[in-house]
Amino acid sequence: MRSVPASIIIVHGAFEHIGRYNHLIKQFEADGYRVFGQDLPAQGNSEGIKGHIRSFDQYIERIGEWLKQIDEGPVFLLGHSMGGLAVIRTMQELKPKVNGVILSSPAMGILNGASKPMEAASKILNYLWPSLKVDNQFNPENVTRSEAVRIRDHYDQLILKKVSIRWYKEFQKGIRQAFLKVNQFPEVPILVMQAGEDLMVDVRKTKEWFHKIDLHEKTYKEWPGLYHELFNEPEWKQVYTFTTQFIQQQLLKPLR
Template identity: 30%
Template structure:
């Protein structure tokens, strides 16, 4: 099912909190691209975990670009922190601008594909009309979390007092995916970390709720794919977003049995079988 590995090229781009590590999976020079897909990863992980997805997208005719968000992977910034509210979207805007100017991507349609926290970053950038893009794919986006009473009390006060204080993110890695090998690889990955700042946690909670509340005004063609048995974010928040968003704009599908990382699921071919025709219907040659 998976495509042969293809190592991306690495470059750096100035971001809000320092240099951002950017990765490109170009098509052969003789191959005209249908568009560019820009991948935005989730909390605690990095872009290097999406090599198989990049290979699939390339095999369908798409140029692929990704970057490590600030405080993640090989990008600069305090681990698990954000410089200030809005800095994650600002970084995405910088990468979009650079992608638009890249000789391989210039004049091609641009699709944003965000997973988990990356899905929320994409969603906020689109809701705030940060940059025009042609379409979006949201993978198990962090539109809802379930903090306990103590966490709610802390998050009501600490972001103002100590926004950059970092704690363990509390995520159970065993529920990342149903594939035991993927879970083991996640746990053993030296570029995966478990840190999150109080300010980032508060931002995720507030902006996820805000995104669902604003769903009726959604205007960017979007494919929402999410896990039904998600223990890391609320699947119900994605369902609520899909119910409120215009049906002609947002197409949603829930993979009932899957855990959070649908692109690392043993049955991820089901995900690809929805993603591929959705992309090709909009960006065919």
């Protein structure tokens, strides 16, 4: 019998911050889970120049630090969008001992990225002026159908308005590495949930990566009609229930 509750580490996505998951955290805690979540480097209230990183590895290192804070009990990693990509890269590089991985609309391909001229210029600017910032593509109307969340995000001062050239190039590099090292993903049960009407990430790329991973237990669930932020959609309680069912299935297995 398990005496220690399962811990869930939530890794938020690009431009945002962990505060946008307060409702999810409260629900997990109400159901008996321990939840860990902080702002990623250069986002929210974290340290550093906002919207600028030197390497995507900073995200991997930070998640690794969070994992070390949990000294007992089952552990699950839940990553959304770019946070999902960061979780994938963490699993590939650090291979932590976790009981399961949950990905919400993972950023395996960016929709409406930089224009071709800007893409070409970014390769040069990444060396000459990596900290140069450009407008991001975060639009509340593109990530959720919830009017309440859209209004809240409109006034949220912690949502990034600009990101650096280096941040953008490292994001792209992270995606390439996730595909190149797909066979280095450890044997850990994974649930990939993808928004059916995603206006931020390329659904085809999510499916492509999912089909490439060779695991004994992997589940793909697409949510028709839902926008990018599954846990901020009007139907988020349904998404939550599906998520906890996956977690409970893993908890039925013998302790490692």
